[in-house]
Amino acid sequence: GEVCTMINKKYKEFLPSMQSAEDLAARVDGLASNIDLLRAGIENEVQRDLNVAVAEFTELKQQLERDTLVLSILKKLQEFDTAIKDYNTALLEKKYVAAAQQLEKARSSLKMLESRKGFELKILKALGTELTVQTQNTLYHLGEEWQKLAVWKLPPSKESSSLESVMHSELHLRTVPSKEEEIAGPPVASVLQAFAVLGELHTKLKIFGQLLLKYILKPLISYPSLQPFTEEQSDVFILRFKSEEPNLDHSSPVEVFHKIQLVFEVLHKYLLNVPLEQPAEDKKECRVTLAELLGDMIWEELSDCLIQNCLVNSIPSNSSKLEQYIEVIKSTEEFEKALKNMQFLKGDTTDLLEYARNVNSHFANKKCQDVIVAARNLMTSEIHNTVKITPDSCVALPKLPGPVAGDHLKVEKTPKLLHNDVVNLENETKLSQYTFSLPTCRISSSVEKLMELAYQTLLEATASTDQCCIQLFYSVRNIFQLFYDVVPTYHKENLQKLPQLAAIHHNNCMYIAHHLLTLGHQFRYRLTNILCDGAATFVDLVPGFRRLGMECFLAQMRVQKGEILERLSSARNFSNMDDEENYCAANKAVRQVLHQLKRLGKVWQDVLPVTVYCKAMGTLLNTALSEIVTRIAALEDISAEDADRLYSLCRTMVEEGPQVFTPLPEDDKNKKYQEEVPVYVQKWMTFKELMILLQANLQEIVDQWADGKGPLAAEFSAAEVKSLIRALFQNTERRAAALAKIK
Numbered sequence: 001g002e003v004c005t006m007i008n009k010k011y012k013e014f015l016p017s018m019q020s021a022e023d024l025a026a027r028v029d030g031l032a033s034n035i036d037l038l039r040a041g042i043e044n045e046v047q048r049d050l051n052v053a054v055a056e057f058t059e060l061k062q063q064l065e066r067d068t069l070v071l072s073i074l075k076k077l078q079e080f081d082t083a084i085k086d087y088n089t090a091l092l093e094k095k096y097v098a099a100a101q102q103l104e105k106a107r108s109s110l111k112m113l114e115s116r117k118g119f120e121l122k123i124l125k126a127l128g129t130e131l132t133v134q135t136q137n138t139l140y141h142l143g144e145e146w147q148k149l150a151v152w153k154l155p156p157s158k159e160s161s162s163l164e165s166v167m168h169s170e171l172h173l174r175t176v177p178s179k180e181e182e183i184a185g186p187p188v189a190s191v192l193q194a195f196a197v198l199g200e201l202h203t204k205l206k207i208f209g210q211l212l213l214k215y216i217l218k219p220l221i222s223y224p225s226l227q228p229f230t231e232e233q234s235d236v237f238i239l240r241f242k243s244e245e246p247n248l249d250h251s252s253p254v255e256v257f258h259k260i261q262l263v264f265e266v267l268h269k270y271l272l273n274v275p276l277e278q279p280a281e282d283k284k285e286c287r288v289t290l291a292e293l294l295g296d297m298i299w300e301e302l303s304d305c306l307i308q309n310c311l312v313n314s315i316p317s318n319s320s321k322l323e324q325y326i327e328v329i330k331s332t333e334e335f336e337k338a339l340k341n342m343q344f345l346k347g348d349t350t351d352l353l354e355y356a357r358n359v360n361s362h363f364a365n366k367k368c369q370d371v372i373v374a375a376r377n378l379m380t381s382e383i384h385n386t387v388k389i390t391p392d393s394c395v396a397l398p399k400l401p402g403p404v405a406g407d408h409l410k411v412e413k414t415p416k417l418l419h420n421d422v423v424n425l426e427n428e429t430k431l432s433q434y435t436f437s438l439p440t441c442r443i444s445s446s447v448e449k450l451m452e453l454a455y456q457t458l459l460e461a462t463a464s465t466d467q468c469c470i471q472l473f474y475s476v477r478n479i480f481q482l483f484y485d486v487v488p489t490y491h492k493e494n495l496q497k498l499p500q501l502a503a504i505h506h507n508n509c510m511y512i513a514h515h516l517l518t519l520g521h522q523f524r525y526r527l528t529n530i531l532c533d534g535a536a537t538f539v540d541l542v543p544g545f546r547r548l549g550m551e552c553f554l555a556q557m558r559v560q561k562g563e564i565l566e567r568l569s570s571a572r573n574f575s576n577m578d579d580e581e582n583y584c585a586a587n588k589a590v591r592q593v594l595h596q597l598k599r600l601g602k603v604w605q606d607v608l609p610v611t612v613y614c615k616a617m618g619t620l621l622n623t624a625l626s627e628i629v630t631r632i633a634a635l636e637d638i639s640a641e642d643a644d645r646l647y648s649l650c651r652t653m654v655e656e657g658p659q660v661f662t663p664l665p666e667d668d669k670n671k672k673y674q675e676e677v678p679v680y681v682q683k684w685m686t687f688k689e690l691m692i693l694l695q696a697n698l699q700e701i702v703d704q705w706a707d708g709k710g711p712l713a714a715e716f717s718a719a720e721v722k723s724l725i726r727a728l729f730q731n732t733e734r735r736a737a738a739l740a741k742i743k
Contacts, residue, residue, distance in 0.1 A: 073113060080109040080127060087134065091141065096194035099138055104197055106131055139200060145191045146204060149174050150271060152211055163223050163243070169215040170240040173270040175232075188271055192290055205290065209298040212267075217302055220259045221309045224251035228259050230266060237270050239263065253328050253356075256310045257335035260302075267291075268342040295344035303351045311355055315362045317370055325359050332356040364468035368475035371457050375479040378446040378453070379486045383494070383501050386607070387445045389511065391437040438514050439609035447508040451515055454479055458523045480512065480541050484548060495552055500603040502556035507608070509549025513542045557616060560600065561623050567592045568624065574631045577645035590649050593624045597660040606665050613663040614673055618680025621657050625687045628653065632690060633720050638727045647694040650687065657681075686715040693724055698738040701725065705742055718742050 087102035110127055151172040155165035174187070195201040216239070220226055225245060231238045268291055311332075316322055332352050339345040355362070454476050461472035487505070494501050520537035571589035572582045597620060604613055632638075632646060658674040678684040689712050692704060704712035705721060712721065721742050729735045 069116070073116065076109045076113050077123075080106050080113075083109065084130070084134065087138075091138065094190075096138070096142060096145070096190045097197065100194040100197035103131070103135055103138060106134075135198065138194070139198065142191055142194055142198075142200075145187065146195075149188055149191060150208065152215070154211075154215060163219075163225070166215070166219040166223065166226065167241055167243060169219070170238060171212075171216065173237045173239070173266070175235055175237050175270055201290075201293070205294050206297055209294055212263075212294075213298055213301055213305075216263055217260060217298075218305055220263070221251075221256055221305050224255070226259075228262050230262075237266065239266055251310065253306075253310050253314050254331040256306065257331055260306075261335060261338050264339060264342055264344055267294075268344075289343050291343040292346070295339070295346075299345065299349065306352060307355050311352070312362070312366070315359060315366045317363075317367060322359065322363060325356075329353070329356045329359070360465055360468060364464070364471040367457075367460065367468070368471055368478075371453065371472070371475050372478060372482065374453055375450060375482060376486065378450045379483055380490055381446045383444045383446070383491060383504050383508075385445050386442040386504060387448050388440065388442050388606075389438060389448075390440045438511060439611065441507045441609040441612075442504060442607045443507045443511045444504055447511060450479065450483070451512070454515075454519065458519070462523055477538065477541075480516065480538065480545075483512065484541075484544060488548065488552065496555070496559070499556050499560065499600055500607060502552050503604050503607045506549040506553040506612075509545045509552070513545035513549070516542050516545065553616075557619065560596070560620055563596060564593055564620060564623050565627060567596065568627050568631075571631070573635070574628070574646060574649075575635055575637075576642065577649075578639055578641040583645055586649060590628075590652055594653070594656050594660065597621060597624070597657075601660040601662045605662050608663070610663045610673070614661065614676070614680050617661055618677070618682075621660065621677070622681045622683050625653060625657070625681065626683045629683060629686055629690055632694075633716075633724060635727050638694075638724075643694045643728060647691055650691045650694070654687065654691070685711075689715040693721075693728070698725070698729060698734055702738050702741050707741075708743070 083102045083106035087099050087106065090096075090099035090102060110124070110131060113124055113127075151174075153168070153170040153172070155168040192201060192204075195204055216228075219241075220228065223243075225243045226241050227244055229240050229242045231240070271290070311328075314325075314328055316325060332355075336345060336350060336353055340347060340349075457472055457476050457479075461469045461476075464472060487508075488495065491501070491505070495505055496502075516538040520539070567589050569589075571586040574586050575582065577583045577586065597617065600620065601617055604616065607613075608616065628650070635642075638646070658677040661673045661677060661680075662670045663673055664670055689704070693701060693712070696704065701712070701721070704710045706713065708718070716724075722739055725735065725739060725742070729738075
């Protein structure tokens, strides 16, 4: 019973909550069906109306866009038209800037029209043509005005560069606008600003700048005597030249800067102090002026010209004048500043000043350049102008600076002192006393000058700044390398053709080599401090110069030997001398050789050092004697008459040969060398022995041979003597006996 009660109780509680859930469900169903009705309504009616509205709206929007576009095109056409109208009015009143601005307005309207796709109007082409015509018309008017504003009076073009013709150049600048134009403001400004608006200013200024450079600025730099000269008339300002006697070949930079500044001041005042566009209210400051534009166009060329033709020449050529250069640096600075104030130059431009301030380096470069040019001129001058040098001669030198205080080494004041030192060394080192002195000979005066130039330059180096000192030292080394390369090539033909020049060149090279041994030594105090230790020397160049001299001279010797052998080859081998014709040919050959040697003896006289002279002449005479001996020793048959004639030819050689030795101009001093000929001519004794053979009988020959111990054996081999005996004597018992003793 208790369970039932519980169930009833629960059931009673449950019923009401179920009831309320059912009510809720019924209400939801009602709401859902309402929504369905509403959706059906929307889908069927409202949506349709909405679609119609959107379609209408889109159509209206497109219509509006079309209308706006047409309207904007009509507006642009109207703007174009107005601009052209205003342009015409402005042009008539000569308001060039306004006219140009209207043209540019019309141009931008036309650009807009042309950019519209889908509206290719026929009219656009006509408008474009109209605009071009009007622009050209304006440029024509502006051109005419510009020509009145700046008038060039130039010399006829044929003779544009001489001082005479430059004198005729004038530039006229109009200063006052004529009355009816006063409304347009200063004419210069309006004309040039109008050019700027139309984009043509650059071309106009460029032409003006080129004329300015060619006819005014560059001549002022090139001709020291030109002075710019200005004259003001009522409505025109004239810039022309007058000529004054210049005091120097090159004008000083200070003067040139002064003249050019004057020209720029005139231009600035009357022509170029014009902003490129009309002032805008808000930004007063940053307007580009014409001066700046022109400066941009011509400055590079002008500054190059100033450096090359003015500053370069003003660089001092010796170190003592470097001090005074401060003045040039100062005036360069002022010149650049003045041009910057007039706005011709941008604030950061310092080409000229940098160049001027770098004077020490330019000084060194210029000095080195001058040294090399001078050296080259000396090397290409004639070799045959000579001076005589003796063991005592030394280069004409300014007094050399002593060593720095505290340097305990003693100074060699002159080569003389050096010479004595060497003699003291002699026993130890086996140097001849002449190691450091030159034998007497002749050298080209140009080479003596070259050596003086080298010493001078080194002396200058010791007084210069370190950088300059190094450069000068190396340019002296360059002098010698240049000599080594230039002289043999430049004078090549003459050195081959002319024996005297070959001898002088030989001496020149030996003279240079001699000086190079000690050249660095004399300046060592100053140079070694700067150049790495011991580099201040020229000793390494010595062997090259000795070789250069030797090779040239030996080449000449080969030429001379060739000629001797060539002449002797026409002597018909010295055979059959009993034939008159053969004898004449041989005699002529011997005479020619002697003549050649005599001529050489003359051209080398007083030129070559005596020892070299004697060796050279000895070698050549030896060539002739040696060739004659060889030819005669090779003969197979020598008749008695042949032998006599051969003997007399040989006697000519022996008597006249020594006379070609004339090393000195004073005849009496040459005897000594002529007597010493056997010392210089290797085959002299051989030749004498051959002469004895040609005159001797068999017994005398055997005596001369003396079992291989006599004088004959000293000069000829057994085979040669036997061959000569067979040629000279008939085949007899006595000949056989004699031959048996020669072995």
